[in-house]
Structure formats: C-alpha cells, structure tokens
Amino acid sequence: MTEDQFFNDLQTSLDQAIDHAKGKPSKARTKKVEIKELALFTAEEIKSLRLQMNLTQKSFAALMGVSIKAIESWERGTNQPSGSARRLLEILKNEPHLAEEQKIISL
Known part of the structure; x- marks a missing residue:
C-alpha cells in the first residue's frame, strides 16, 4: 500500500x-454490542470461589494480579474488587476450571 x-x-x-x-x-x-453489567461479589462469595478453586490467598492473589492484602480485604468485606477484577471473578465463577485449562495455573 x-x-x-x-x-x-x-x-x-x-x-x-x-x-x-x-x-x-x-x-x-x-x-451494536450489549455488555452485561458488572456483578457484585460479597466477601463470602469471593472466599467461596477461592476455596472452590483450591487456592490459597497467595495463589488467588497471583491469579487475579493483585496483592494478598487486596484478597484479604475483599474476603473481609472492607474493600471491593475493581471493575476488571469483578469481571474476572464473574468469569471464574462461571468457569472455575478456566484458569487451569488455559494453563494460567497448575494444580
């Protein structure tokens, strides 16, 4: 060209x-593209997802790309995940084995 x-x-x-x-x-x-509204997660839902995935807070933090302190505060309910973290949590909630299938984590 x-x-x-x-x-x-x-x-x-x-x-x-x-x-x-x-x-x-x-x-x-x-x-035209419609984007689903971001889901909200309670502290209990975040911890439950982490445990369902058999991950420690440290491993879950690495998967999510955040600090361990962030995971601790999410699970205590003192802070909420950011928009991108909430979207990733929703994806993992719907497909908890996705991170392993994509070789992001190995158990």
Whole structure:
C-alpha cells in the first residue's frame, strides 16, 4: 500500500465516521454490542470461589494480579474488587476450571 492509498483510505474512513456520528447515512460498518453489567461479589462469595478453586490467598492473589492484602480485604468485606477484577471473578465463577485449562495455573 502506497502512502497515497493509505491516506485516501484513512480519509474515507474518517469521513464515514463523521457522517455516522452526525446521523447521516454512510457505508460505515457498525455493530451494536450489549455488555452485561458488572456483578457484585460479597466477601463470602469471593472466599467461596477461592476455596472452590483450591487456592490459597497467595495463589488467588497471583491469579487475579493483585496483592494478598487486596484478597484479604475483599474476603473481609472492607474493600471491593475493581471493575476488571469483578469481571474476572464473574468469569471464574462461571468457569472455575478456566484458569487451569488455559494453563494460567497448575494444580
């Protein structure tokens, strides 16, 4: 792709995006995506999930990418997981063996 072709493609894409944003008919491809609201987890649910996965607080912290202190505070109910941690907790709640299947952990 030459520099002129790249510029022309980029200009066309930008024009389509602007037309779409203004509500004008355009050739821009769009797709509506619905994202499920983040789940809330109680301290008991977090601890139960960790125990179901047969993980120590240290191992669970490593899996979640947070400190052991964070896991302790979640399980005491003094702090709530962040949005991304809540999404990961939801995934693990639905598929507790996923981390092992993906070779993120080995038991």
